[in-house]
Amino acid sequence: MSASAALAVNLEEAIPAAPRWDLSDLFDGPDDPRVGRLLEEAEAEASRLEERYKGRLAELSGDALAELVTAYEAVQERLGRVSSYASLLFAADRDDPEIGRFYQDVEERVNAIETKLLFVTLDLNKLEDEELEARFAQSPTLARYRPWIRNVRAFRPHQLSDEVERVLHEKHITGRAAWVRLFDETLAALRFPIDGRELTAQQAFDLLSAKDRSVRERAATSIGRVLAANVKLFSRITNTLAKDKLIEDGWRKFPRPISARNLANQVEDEVVDALIAAVRSAYPRLSHRYYGLKARWLGLDRLQYWDRNAPLPEDDDRRRPWNEAKVVVLDAYRRFSPRLASILERFFERRWIDAEVRPGKDSGAFCHPTVPSVHPFVLMNYQGKTRDVMTLAHELGHGVHQTLAAEQGYLMSGTPLTLAETASVFGEQLTFEALLDQERDPARRRVLLTSKIEDKINTVVRQIAFCEFELRVHERRKDTELTPDELGNLWIEVQGESLGPAFEFREDYRFYWSYIPHFVHVPFYVYAYAFGDCLVSSLYAVYEEQPRGFEERYLELLRAGGTLRHRELLAPFGLDANDPAFWAKGLGLLERLIDRLEAELSNVFRTAP
Secondary structure, three states, X not given: OOHHHHHHHHHHHOOOXXXXXXXXXXXXXXOOHHHHHHHHHHHHHHHHHHHHXXXXXHHOOXXXXXHHHHHHHHHHHHHHHHHHHHHHHHHHOOOOHXXXXXXXXXXXXXXXXXXXXXXXXXXXXXOOXXXXXXXXXXXXXXXHOHHHHHHHHOOHHHOOOHHHHHXXXXXXXXXXXXXXXXXXXXXXXXXXXXXXXXXXHHHHHHHHHOOOHHHHHHHHHHHHHHHHHOHHHHHHHHHHHHHHHHHHHHHHOOOOOOHHHHHHOOOOHHHHHHHHHHHHHHOHHHHHHHHHHHHHHHOOOOEEHHHOOOOOOOOOOOOOXXXXXXXXXXXHHHHHOHHHHHHHHHHHHOOOEEOOOOOOOOOOOEEEOOOOOOOOXXXXXXXXXXXXXXXXXXXXXXXXXXXXXXXXXXXXXXXXXXXXXXXXXXXHHHHHHHHHHHOOOHHHHHHHHHHHHHHHHHHHHHHHXXXXXXXXXXXXXXXXXXXXXXXXXHHHHHHHHHXXXXXXXXXXXXXXXXXXXXXXXXXXXXXXXHHHHHHHHHHHHHHHHOOOOHHHHHHHHHHOOOOOOHHHHHHHHOOOOOOHHHHHHHHHHHHHHHHHHHXXXXXXXXXXX
C-alpha cells in the first residue's frame, strides 16, 4: 500500500459518525433576543446593587448581607448563561469570524458588568472574622453561603486596593484574555501537510497512534515543522503571560508561581509538593520501566517520540462506532450506579455532546458546566479508538459531577481543580474494568491493560512533567525572557526525565511544548490530573475493599460541589491527602498494573520466535 493510501485508510477509519450538540437549551442563536435581555437585566441589577450596597457591608445585618449575596449570585448566573453560550459556540467553530466577534462582544459586556460587582468580594474581605461570625449566627440564609465566603476570604491576604483590583479586572479582556484567544485561534487555524493532505490538529495528532510506524513518523515530522514555523508567536504568548503572572503574583505577595493556583485549588503548597515529589521519584518504576517493556514488545532498541502512543503488535486497531461507545460507557456506569447512568442517558438523548471531528473546532475535550439552571455540555473529537471511549467516559464523569453539584447553586457548585477530576477519572476506571471483564481473548486483554497503563502514565507522569516544565519556565522568567531554543531545551529536559532512557528525541520534538493549551489557559492546571488520578486510585481501592454503602457516600461527595475541602470529602472514606502514604497508595495501583503486564509479557517474550 502506498503512503498516501495508508494515510487515507487511517483518516477514513479515524472519523466514525459522531453527534453535534444542540445548544438551544441556552439560546436559539447569537441573535436570540434573550441574550440581550439577560445582559440588560444583569447590568441593571448590578448597578442597583452597587448603588445600594457598595461600601456599606459593615452596616448590614445578617439577613441584609444574605440578600446581597443572593442577588449577586442571581446576576452571576445570568452572566454565566450568556458567557457559557458564547464560549461553547466559539469552541465549536473558531474559524467563523462572526462567532469570534459575538464571543468577544459578550466577554467585553460581561466583564464590564462584573466590574460593577467587584465590590461584593472586595468588601466582604474587609470585614473582620468576628463581624462575619455574628452575621452567620443571625441569618441561616447567610450561613448557607459560608463555604463560598470562606473561599473568597482565602484570598484576603493577597487582595489589593479597590482601584487596582478594578483596573486588573477591566483590563483582563484586553490583556491575558486577548493572548489566550490569540493562542486558541492560531492553534485552531493550523493545518498540517501530510502526504498531500492538509489536516487539522485533531487529525494530525491522532495519526501519532497509527498502526503504521511510517505514518506516525510523517505525522510527527509535519507537526514538528508546523509548530516550529509558529514557535516565535507561541514563545511570545508564553513569555508575555508568564511575565504578566510574575507581576501580579508579586503585587499579591504569592511566594511561588504555583501558590496562587494551589490557593484556588484549596490545597496546601506542601501537599502539592509531596505529590510532585512522589511522582518524580516513581518515574523509574513507572514510566521508565513501562516504556522499556514497550520498546522490547515493539522490537525496537529505542523508541522515538512518535512511538509513545503507538498501538502494540497485538492491537487490531479496531475503531468502535459511536453507538457502541455509548453502550459501553452507559453500561459501565450503570453497573456501579443506575442513578449515574440515568443522568448520563440525557446527555445522549438530548444532544448535550459534540463529538464530531471537523475543521475549526477546539482540538481538545472538556465538559462545560454552564449554569445550574441548565445543564453541562461535553465537547470532544471522537475518532473511535479505545482512548476516545475513555475520553467520553472521562468527560461524562465531569457531567454527572456538575449535574449533581448543581443543587448547591451557582456560587458553590464548582469544585477546585484538585477535586474536579474525581468523577471523571473514576468514570474512566469503571469503563476500563467493564471492558476488561467483557474481553476473553488474552491478547486483547493485554491490549486493554496496556491502554489503561498508558492512560494513567499520561494522566500522572506526563502531567507532572508538564507541571515541572511550567515551574522551570516561570522560575527562569523571573530573570529574563526565554528564547524558543531555551523553551525547547526545558521541554526536552523534562521529557527525558519523565519518559526515561528508552526514548530518543529528534530535533523537531523541541517544539511540542507550544501546543499544550493548559499552559496558556490555566497555569499549573496540569497537576490536578495527577492529584485526581491518585485520589481516585485510593478511592477505588476503598470501593473494591468495602463496596457496601460506597455508592451513596460517593454520590454525596459529588453533590457537595465546592462546599467541602478535600480533607472533609475524603474523611468518610478513611483517606487523607495530607498523609504521605496517600500518594504512595495512589501510585501503587499503576505500579501493580505494570507488574501484571510484565508478568504476562514474560511468557510472550519467551515464546516469541
